[in-house]
Amino acid sequence: MDSENPFGATPPIQPAPAGSIVVGHDGSKGAQLALETAVELAGQLALPVVVSRAWSIVTAPKPAQWTSGYVPPFEEFAAAVKEEMVRDARPVAEKFPGVEITYSPVHAPPLKSLVAISHDARMLVVGTRGRGGLKGMLLGSVSEQCVRHAACPVLVVRPRP
Numbered sequence: 001m002d003s004e005n006p007f008g009a010t011p012p013i014q015p016a017p018a019g020s021i022v023v024g025h026d027g028s029k030g031a032q033l034a035l036e037t038a039v040e041l042a043g044q045l046a047l048p049v050v051v052s053r054a055w056s057i058v059t060a061p062k063p064a065q066w067t068s069g070y071v072p073p074f075e076e077f078a079a080a081v082k083e084e085m086v087r088d089a090r091p092v093a094e095k096f097p098g099v100e101i102t103y104s105p106v107h108a109p110p111l112k113s114l115v116a117i118s119h120d121a122r123m124l125v126v127g128t129r130g131r132g133g134l135k136g137m138l139l140g141s142v143s144e145q146c147v148r149h150a151a152c153p154v155l156v157v158r159p160r161p
Contacts, residue, residue: 013106013116016050022118022152023125024110024142025051027088030127034157035089038125039096041155045122048100051089052117054110055081074107081105110142115149125155 016022023038025031035051042049055077061084063076085103093101106113118124126143143156 011107013108013113014104015119016052016104016117016121017048018120019122020048020050021045021123021125022050022052022114022121024114024127024146025053025085025088026110027053027084028127028129030129030157030159032088032092032127033159034125034127034155036092036095037155037157038123039092039099039101041123041125043096043099047122048102050102050104050117050121051085052104052106052113053081053085054106054108054113056107078105078107111145111149114142114146115151118146119151121152123153123155124150125157127157128159 021038021042023031023035025035039049041047057077060077061080063072063080065072065076082103082105085105089101089103093099104117106117108116114124114126124146126146128141128143143154147154147156
């Protein structure tokens with residue numbers, strides 16, 4: 001049994017379609033800016049966008065069927081994450097109705113999930129949380145690690161001044 005997934009083995013991470021733009025979205029302001037940038041770019045290039053969110057049982061929203069003393073199936077946690085992703089992305093999706101957007105919640109750590117899902121992508125777009133300086137070096141940075149390890153080009157979107 002997987003230590004992160006009390007339900008058994010974690011499903012394998014499926015790469016996004018070749019030529020798509022993958023955007024990492026964790027619900028933060030930086031991720032929202034990255035999403036808007038990715039969707040705008042995808043509209044200009046006529047490419048589909050795959051929004052990906054890494055999650056764990058700890059970070060997932062509670063499924064609709066969740067009650068005290070009842071642990072819903074793994075699939076319900078994944079569905080709750082996807083619902084949250086769609087809700088978070090709705091303002092951007094409405095702004096760019098001509099862009100095909102799909103959602104891929106991935107039960108894995110952020111770096112692992114983004115590198116795996118973007119393997120065949122045209123580009124990976126990620127935001128930053130703004131942890132610079134010493135604190136950023138000590139904590140590490142998913143965006144910085146994506147630049148180092150992704151198989152495709154990576155666009156890191158920084159907040160605009």
